Amino acid sequence: MRCGARAARGYHEAGSFFHETRSLNRSAPQCESPRLFRATVVNPLGPEDCRVHVDGGVRVRAGRIEAVGPIERVAQGLEAETLDGVIVPGFFDVHIHWVQHQVRGAFHADLLTWLTQHIWPAEMAYADPTRARSDAQTFFADLLRAGTVGGMAYSSVHPEALGAAFACARGRWRIGNAVMTEGAPAALIGAKPMALSVIADLAARYGAERFVVTPRFALNCSPDVLAGLGALARAGGYWIQTHLAESPAELAAVARRFPEALDYTDVYDRAGLLGPRTVLGHCIHLGAREWDCLAARGCGIAHCPSSNEALGSGRMDLAAVRARGIRYALASDVGAGPSVSLLHVMQCFLVQHRAAGERVSAIEALYRATLAGAELLGWSAESGNLAPGKRADFVLLPKLGGAFDAEGWLEHVMAGTPAELERRPLATWLGGSATG
Ligand SMILES: [Zn+2]
Numbered sequence: 001m002r003c004g005a006r007a008a009r010g011y012h013e014a015g016s017f018f019h020e021t022r023s024l025n026r027s028a029p030q031c032e033s034p035r036l037f038r039a040t041v042v043n044p045l046g047p048e049d050c051r052v053h054v055d056g057g058v059r060v061r062a063g064r065i066e067a068v069g070p071i072e073r074v075a076q077g078l079e080a081e082t083l084d085g086v087i088v089p090g091f092f093d094v095h096i097h098w099v100q101h102q103v104r105g106a107f108h109a110d111l112l113t114w115l116t117q118h119i120w121p122a123e124m125a126y127a128d129p130t131r132a133r134s135d136a137q138t139f140f141a142d143l144l145r146a147g148t149v150g151g152m153a154y155s156s157v158h159p160e161a162l163g164a165a166f167a168c169a170r171g172r173w174r175i176g177n178a179v180m181t182e183g184a185p186a187a188l189i190g191a192k193p194m195a196l197s198v199i200a201d202l203a204a205r206y207g208a209e210r211f212v213v214t215p216r217f218a219l220n221c222s223p224d225v226l227a228g229l230g231a232l233a234r235a236g237g238y239w240i241q242t243h244l245a246e247s248p249a250e251l252a253a254v255a256r257r258f259p260e261a262l263d264y265t266d267v268y269d270r271a272g273l274l275g276p277r278t279v280l281g282h283c284i285h286l287g288a289r290e291w292d293c294l295a296a297r298g299c300g301i302a303h304c305p306s307s308n309e310a311l312g313s314g315r316m317d318l319a320a321v322r323a324r325g326i327r328y329a330l331a332s333d334v335g336a337g338p339s340v341s342l343l344h345v346m347q348c349f350l351v352q353h354r355a356a357g358e359r360v361s362a363i364e365a366l367y368r369a370t371l372a373g374a375e376l377l378g379w380s381a382e383s384g385n386l387a388p389g390k391r392a393d394f395v396l397l398p399k400l401g402g403a404f405d406a407e408g409w410l411e412h413v414m415a416g417t418p419a420e421l422e423r424r425p426l427a428t429w430l431g432g433s434a435t436g
Pocket of ligand 1: 095097190243333
């Protein structure tokens with residue numbers, strides 16, 4: 001009785017989608033016996049802090065981690081399921097367009113051309129609920145295959161596509177439909193731009209744990225619409241996601257459209273869109289005033305190095321971020337990013353910043369792809385790394401022979417092409433149950 005009550009409370013607190021709760025209940029009864037997984041364990045604790053158990057164990061009960069550490073400390077006489085690999089926490093992707101999954105990496109152009117010529121036409125297809133449902137199932141299956149267990153995603157403008165994403169989501173996700181009321185084809189905006197009341201209805205239907213207020217970017221919303229979305233988010237405690245300062249041409253267009261604003265960041269700030277629950281994608285072309293503003297508002301950044309490389313957008317100024325203590329986590333930004341693999345994003349993170357002379361480690365890359373993402377989304381008490389009480393969401397990666405060195409192993413495991421890295425994880429567990 002006590003066990004069942006505890007487990008049931010746990011699932012609700014985790015904000016699991018009903019879809020996932022059903023599958024967990026089917027495969028993992030609430031009063032189940034504990035299971036013990038034995039493998040090397042690499043557990044990120046912070047940007048430069050990582051705990052390694054070469055002969056480690058993760059004990060799981062009712063979807064939660066009960067203990068993690070050296071195998072002899074966590075075994076408690078249980079027979080272990082020995083895994084040939086290295087356990088790490090499941091990845092979090094804090095900026096991904098699920099409706100671009102089918103065309104990820106397919107087009108290369110500067111941002112505004114890429115959007116208008118390729119991406120907006122592709123997103124028009126998600127007016128079809130059957131197509132949306134089918135692609136959403138594929139998307140979440142592919143993410144689990146790549147080791148991603150949660151994050152924050154952009155849907156298309158269509159409420160039906162958003163519903164399909166929520167119905168098919170596996171893992172822990174916040175999702176919002178991109179709000180576009182101007183500056184895009186009529187097929188996306190509609191004969192009459194979507195009213196704020198429609199967004200408010202969607203927000204109320206899905207709730208603040210799942211729905212994220214999503215102005216696509218400044219060029220798709222008037223000052224009034226941006227302000228309305230800011231007010232909606234503040235009133236309901238919703239997270240906010242949008243794009244900021246991705247390309248020089250975008251900056252110039254924003255300056256023309258919003259002559260009253262001090263700069264691009266000020267467009268969002270005067271709309272009340274910046275705060276600790278705001279996650280801003282890219283943040284590449286920012287001035288000192290804007291960096292200071294993001295720090296003062298407590299915003300988080302979705303850092304998308306693979307996307308920035310693919311579109312030639314530039315490099316996020318890591319020194320400026322670090323100097324101000326601004327929170328950031330890694331993200332794929334699929335479909336500009338060519339791969340849903342956070343291993344590939346980690347690889348690009350290291351390559352880009354090292355080429356610019358910044359000190360970055362593979363251990364930091366792992367932290368930015370896991371715990372930092374959960375922290376950015378307010379979920380680190382229950383997700384992001386391996387600790388007693390947290391959800392048993394983890395990934396098995398292949399290991400190397402010889403003495404184990406976490407930094408060297410990580411460098412090796414994130415080497416490869418996007419396609420190779422999407423299939424590198426050997427298995428992914430959600431709530432202690434193997435997926436796939
Ligand atoms: Zn994006």
